Amino acid sequence: MVAATKQLKLNALIALVVGSMIGGGIFSLPQNMAASASAGAILIGWGITAVGMLTLAFVFQTLANRKPDLDAGVYAYAKAGFGDYMGFSSAWGYWISAWIGNVSYFVLLFSTLGYFFPIFGEGNTLPAVIGASLVLWSVHLLVLRGIQQAAFINLVSTIAKVVPLIMFIVIAAIAFRLEVFTADFWGRGNLELGSVMQQVRNMMLVTVWVFIGIEGASVYSARAERRSDVGKATVIGFIGVLALLVLVNVLSMGIMSQAELAGLKNPSMAGVLEQVVGRWGAVLISVGLVVSLAGALLSWTLLCAEILFAGARDHIMPSFLRKENANHVPVNALWLSNGLIQLFLIITLFSASTYLSLLYLATSMILVPYFWSAAYALLLSARGEGYENAPGERRKDLLVAAIATLYALWLVYAGGVQYLLLSALLYAPGVLLFAKAKHERGEPVFTLIEKLIFAAVVIGAGIAAYGLYEGFLSL
Numbered sequence: 001m002v003a004a005t006k007q008l009k010l011n012a013l014i015a016l017v018v019g020s021m022i023g024g025g026i027f028s029l030p031q032n033m034a035a036s037a038s039a040g041a042i043l044i045g046w047g048i049t050a051v052g053m054l055t056l057a058f059v060f061q062t063l064a065n066r067k068p069d070l071d072a073g074v075y076a077y078a079k080a081g082f083g084d085y086m087g088f089s090s091a092w093g094y095w096i097s098a099w100i101g102n103v104s105y106f107v108l109l110f111s112t113l114g115y116f117f118p119i120f121g122e123g124n125t126l127p128a129v130i131g132a133s134l135v136l137w138s139v140h141l142l143v144l145r146g147i148q149q150a151a152f153i154n155l156v157s158t159i160a161k162v163v164p165l166i167m168f169i170v171i172a173a174i175a176f177r178l179e180v181f182t183a184d185f186w187g188r189g190n191l192e193l194g195s196v197m198q199q200v201r202n203m204m205l206v207t208v209w210v211f212i213g214i215e216g217a218s219v220y221s222a223r224a225e226r227r228s229d230v231g232k233a234t235v236i237g238f239i240g241v242l243a244l245l246v247l248v249n250v251l252s253m254g255i256m257s258q259a260e261l262a263g264l265k266n267p268s269m270a271g272v273l274e275q276v277v278g279r280w281g282a283v284l285i286s287v288g289l290v291v292s293l294a295g296a297l298l299s300w301t302l303l304c305a306e307i308l309f310a311g312a313r314d315h316i317m318p319s320f321l322r323k324e325n326a327n328h329v330p331v332n333a334l335w336l337s338n339g340l341i342q343l344f345l346i347i348t349l350f351s352a353s354t355y356l357s358l359l360y361l362a363t364s365m366i367l368v369p370y371f372w373s374a375a376y377a378l379l380l381s382a383r384g385e386g387y388e389n390a391p392g393e394r395r396k397d398l399l400v401a402a403i404a405t406l407y408a409l410w411l412v413y414a415g416g417v418q419y420l421l422l423s424a425l426l427y428a429p430g431v432l433l434f435a436k437a438k439h440e441r442g443e444p445v446f447t448l449i450e451k452l453i454f455a456a457v458v459i460g461a462g463i464a465a466y467g468l469y470e471g472f473l474s475l
Helices: 010-021 026-034 039-066 074-082 084-113 126-144 147-175 178-182 196-211 228-252 258-262 268-277 279-313 331-351 355-383 391-440 448-470
Strands: none
Touching (some): 010 228, 039 355, 074 084, 084 126, 084 448, 126 331, 147 228, 147 268, 228 268, 268 279
């Protein structure tokens, strides 16, 4: 299968990285950030994020080069370094993050269309769910026609979505006013924001959300035309997206105050541009968002299926997920992912889940996979595995991996106890698929250490379930 599908060139891999990262997050960034932090705290937060995410990008680049035999990125690294259950947990968490992220994209997409057609409301009305379902299964049919064809369409949509972002940046730079940006720079006039450090912590999940997808090329390493392109695509994509994100966020805070931005409806970029040029600016951003979300939905639909397929190929997921159609698309993995997206779209009718709440939940699920990837890179460089003829590179990679690991731990802390417990609730049921995969190979389900880890997950899941029932936790 791999030999037949090694067709993704560097430009397609970069587009997968950029297309995965630039979805709906950047279009809602001004409001999402202003809801948690002032301009000064936001600059500090972006500084931490830039260093942390850059080290993660370098981690994925290093692992792609040092371990060319490991395909599927985040899942494979956790398994190689820390055993089957950690590998499975990374694949499971990444997969859940991906399809919950798609649910949030559907909510945001139809919330945006609600700007033109009020019947769609905030993206969680009955007409919105029906419309989202039609789009979901249209994307499903498109992906069934082949990974390569879908990747080409993603490349085109990635180019199309960047155009309105650049237009926004140019117009916002002209309209930027320093006195607006520096007014109440540290947020001391708004006691609800808390201390500067608290503001930085509160914005962290949003910064991670807009960078989810940085590992997109690693997930497709088995389908890359040249293995060396995987690392290049990761770093190039990261730097380009970082520049766009920071400019959109910072320039917006020089046009409207923190309180005004926090009160905007998403996609908040539309409200910012409307403030400068009038209604046509909001229309431009809304159209750009629709194009962007279409591409992001395609990228993440591909990633959802690919991560399950990779796990099944390496026997930590049940064998039925290895089934491919004639176009080398993992059909059962695709059906399972989109079936759950459909279920959660229906749930949004009754739970009134918003884009932001789904965003936080999806982000919390990916923190564990990121942590294990960074920890594996740290383990390799500490052992000197693969560095026999490159001691200088080993020292550099050891430092980078250490920073990335600390950053991943900081993210878990920044996410807070609520989302850690909710993550446990979503991680726990995955053991059924893990146990089935182990049974198929006639192996015991857990090692002793894995039993202890799973027990901790079950305890966390129990607390989360009780919290949801009693109302002191919420989605």
